[in-house]
Amino acid sequence: MTELCLIAGQGRLPEILCKAFPEARVVGPEGDAPEGVETFRLEVLGSFLSELAASGIRQVCLVGAIRRPVVDLSQIDEATQPLVPRIVTALGKGDDGALRVLVSLIEEAGMEVVGAAELCPELLPPAGALGAREPTERDTRDMDRAMSVLSTTGPADIGQGCVVAGGQVLAVEALPGTDWMLASVAAMRRHVEPAGPAREMNLKSQTLEALGLGGQGSGPDPDPARESLWAPTPAGGVLAKAPKPGQDLRVDMPTIGSDTVRRAAAAGLSGIVVASGGVIVLDREDVAQAADSSGLWVRVV
Structure with missing residues (x-):
């Protein structure tokens, strides 16, 4: 009888844990569970946790990306x-606050919450x-500077990156996650105007326009097709x-992988x-190879 249950969402991490613990019972929230595994809904969480404990489960590990459900x-x-x-x-809480409530409910049902890294x-x-650079x-x-920023945003339960x-x-x-953040930086950089005199003139024109000082002869008109x-x-x-x-590092520990490296490269990061x-x-080896091929460095500090 297995004593470990993996509550699995999407992503590579559940695959790694399932391979490492093939005897574990694997379940997942409906809509976010890996293909082919047992599912449950938040609306039956109480009976689901009771059933897990009654079946002999002693340890629960939450792994993978899970969206906030609509109840x-x-x-x-x-x-x-x-x-x-x-x-x-x-x-209604941030990620950390919400997960703390879930952890307490699991523990009250008589099971121990363990982290993937444990x-x-x-x-x-x-x-x-990680890599040559x-x-x-x-x-x-x-x-x-970045680590200092995280020491400020972290206590407010805003994000991990x-x-x-x-x-x-x-x-x-913030709530949309690291991939969304990197995609936003990439999109921002794609839309920056080219450097040079034309850009400087356009910036001057739009600045004067915003101050109410624009007019004929003040420079080229802003492109009406550009929203911002x-x-x-x-x-x-x-x-x-x-x-x-x-x-609580047992749940929602920050994670990176080779896809993170590629998205960072697409955002123009170093x-x-x-x-x-x-x-x-x-x-880890895939991350190092992705970093080298993308021209990025990866450091653990």
Whole structure:
């Protein structure tokens, strides 16, 4: 009889844990579970947790990406009804706050919550470089700035990542996640106007226009097809990932993989820095190879 249950969402991490623990019972929330596994709905969470405990499950590990569900109050069963106030409160919190409520419910059902990194310590690489490249002095300053930003946003339960270039904060991770943040930086950089006299004239014209000082002879008219003017950004930049201060690292530990490296390269970044002991690196060798082929450095600090 298996004593481990993996509550699995989407992504590479559930695949790794399932391979490492083939005897584990694997379940997932409806709509986010990996293909072919047993599913459940939040509306029956109470009875689901009771059934897990009754079946002999002693440890539960939450792995993979899970979206916040839409709860159908008409489908809540009798065992879940007493949990509704806490579930509603959880859905109104940030990720860390919501997961803390879920952890408490699992523990109250008589099961222990364990982290993916506890089960597979090799997911946490030692401090040092992943790949052949090293950060420049400018990159190192951006690394320090980015980690400082995360020490400020983390306690507010905002996110686990940010992008800094030339000392400027280009993006902070929020609910949509790291991939969305990197895609936003890439989109911003694609829409920056080309450098040179034409761009300078257009900037001057639009600045005068905004101040009510524009007019004929003040410069070329703004392009009416453009909805907004994107300010230029410093070249390069660093993606930083770190857990929030005081975060329960058994659940929702920050994670990067080779796809993260490729998205960082598409956003024009120079490298990635992650906190040692606090960020999972999926398929470490693949990450190093992706970094080398993309011209990026990856550091664990």
